[in-house]
Amino acid sequence: MRKRARRASMLAAATAVAATGVFVAAPSASAGTSEVVNAGFESGNASWHEKVTPFGGHPINNSSAWPARSGTGKAELGGQGLTGMSRISQQVTVPAYRVPVLSFWVRSDVVAGGTSGFGFRQLVVEATADDGTPYELHDRMNKGGTSGSYERVTVTLPDAFYRSSPQKVNISFTVIEDAANRMPFLIDDVTMEYRFRTIDRPVIIPGGIFRPVAG
Structure with missing residues (x-):
């Protein structure tokens, strides 16, 4: 009798969930990290493509004039005092059924004396x-800048990068x-982490339906 009562209770809870449309998001589990090659630029421009126009040069360097966050290598974009563009890029492979999350550290100083009269400069990722x-x-x-220190930026790529098959993606x-x-x-x-997608699924609890508490 107890088993029948328990099954009846579970069935009632499942029916209530389906009727009310109450769902609880499953936790987003990590699928591990597929590292960007030469993520810290310690091997110079290996695996990275550099483009600087019209003045040329190599943004990826180990100059002590602008220190790296870790190690000695970093990418130094802009700062030429010339109208132009500096870019670094690398192609990565996003696995099937994974959500790619890009993280990197950025530093942008402001010359003493404020920003009045300073030139235009923009970073686009x-x-x-x-x-x-x-x-x-x-x-x-x-x-504004980052007060002379590195700041971490983490961004989840849009749904267009979630596919049923692997795809080549260029990060720039x-x-x-x-x-x-x-x-x-x-x-x-610079790193790229691949996560499992969060899937909404019904949570069936004998005796009632419980909503998760945010926190």
């Missing part, structure tokens, strides 16, 4: 899907500046 469509993930201007960091600015954006320790 993009992910380009295998069909050639670019998606802007993050952008920031030169105002671009700085656009004018002739009045000589302060670079510094990028270091």
Whole structure:
């Protein structure tokens, strides 16, 4: 009798869930990290593509003038004092049925004396899907800076990068500046983590339906 009563209670709870449409999101479990190659730039520009126009040069360096967050290598984008563009990029493979999450550290100093009269400078972080469509993930201007220290940025890529098969994705960091600015954006320790997608599923609890408590 007790087993029948328990089954009846569970069936009633399941019916109530289906009728009311109450669902509880399953926890987002990590699927591990597929590291970006040469993530900290310690091997120079290995595995990274550099493009600097029109003045040329190599953004990825180990110059002590602008220290890295860790180790000695980092990407130094902009700061040439010339109108132009600096970019670094790398192609990664996003596994099937995984949500890609990009993380990186950025530093942007402001010259003593304030920003009045300073030139235009902008950082744009993009992910380009295998069909050639670019998606802007993050952008920031030169105002304010990060107070002389590195700041971590983490962003989940849009649904367009969640596929049933692996796809090649190009991650790029671009700085656009004018002739009045000589302060670079510094990028270091770039990683891409792949997570399982959060799936809504009904939670059936004998004797009633419980909602999760946010926190």
